[in-house]
Amino acid sequence: MFITFEGIEGCGKTTQVQRLEKLLSDHDIQVLFTLEPGGTGIGTNIRRILLDTENKKIVPLTELLLYEADRAQHIEEMIKPALNEGKWVVCDRFFDATVAYQGSARGQDMKLIRFLNEKVTQGIRPDLTFLLDCPVHTGLKRALMRNLSVHDEGQDRFEKEKEQFHHKVREGYLALARQNKKRFKVIDATRSVDEMALDISDHMMPFIRSHLKNAK
Numbered sequence: 356m357f358i359t360f361e362g363i364e365g366c367g368k369t370t371q372v373q374r375l376e377k378l379l380s381d382h383d384i385q386v387l388f389t390l391e392p393g394g395t396g397i398g399t400n401i402r403r404i405l406l407d408t409e410n411k412k413i414v415p416l417t418e419l420l421l422y423e424a425d426r427a428q429h430i431e432e433m434i435k436p437a438l439n440e441g442k443w444v445v446c447d448r449f450f451d452a453t454v455a456y457q458g459s460a461r462g463q464d465m466k467l468i469r470f471l472n473e474k475v476t477q478g479i480r481p482d483l484t485f486l487l488d489c490p491v492h493t494g495l496k497r498a499l500m501r502n503l504s505v506h507d508e509g510q511d512r513f514e515k516e517k518e519q520f521h522h523k524v525r526e527g528y529l530a531l532a533r534q535n536k537k538r539f540k541v542i543d544a545t546r547s548v549d550e551m552a553l554d555i556s557d558h559m560m561p562f563i564r565s566h567l568k569n570a571k
């Protein structure tokens with residue numbers, strides 16, 4: 356089973372991925388937890404270029420191609436082998452992020468994005484996508500608080516984007532959820548970490564039960 360987490364900056368993806376990690380390990384399910392960009396060694400280098408605030412000169416097409424290059428490597432090196440071994444894969448952002456950020460927000464050619472996504476993923480698609488949805492100011496405030504508390508380098512290139520950019524990302528994600536109703540589960544991310552985790556766990560339990568039954 357392939358599960359992805361999506362949503363604007365600071366909505367709580369990484370926090371909920373960690374909660375899911377606990378839930379799945381409690382049920383002894385073998386899972387690869389990974390992220391984009393940066394799920395491989397090469398991807399870590401690509402991530403650095405993408406998030407570095409010094410890289411003001413990156414043109415939109417370079418940005419798009421770097422994300423797709425990261426994904427091509429990630430699929431071949433990590434995701435495909437894990438799925439082939441029968442493991443579950445949980446990924447913190449995946450190809451929907453490129454549609455929302457580079458497509459809906461940056462206004463790049465959607466046809467090109469969909470073509471590249473299809474090509475680099477070799478047709479591998481998530482079975483389930485959790486979209487953690489909250490207003491832009493809620494997400495950005497959380498991200499800002501986190502950056503202050505962990506004393507990292509501060510905001511990355513995307514967190515520095517104007518509020519309007521993040522509104523477009525949110526709308527892009529919600530449009531994707533409407534177009535892919537079966538795959539998407541929209542989670543109200545204005546709630547507490549525990550409430551969100553419970554909602555996600557409720558949604559996961561039938562899949563976990565069916566997996567454990569088949570494994571017997």
Ligand SMILES: Nc1ncnc2c1ncn2[C@@H]1O[C@H](COP(=O)(O)OP(=O)(O)OP(=O)(O)O)[C@@H](O)[C@H]1O
Nearest residue numbers: 363364365366367368369370497498501546547548
């Ligand atoms: N439901 C919540 N309510 C309040 N604070 C939260 C909630 N979920 C996460 N946080 C806090 O908000 C901050 C951002 O959360 P997290 O890093 O999980 O978001 P993210 O979606 O992974 O962000 P990014 O897009 O930057 O990777 C963290 O400090 C986290 O502890």
Ligand SMILES: [Mg+2]
Nearest residue numbers: 368369370447
């Ligand atoms: Mg995160």
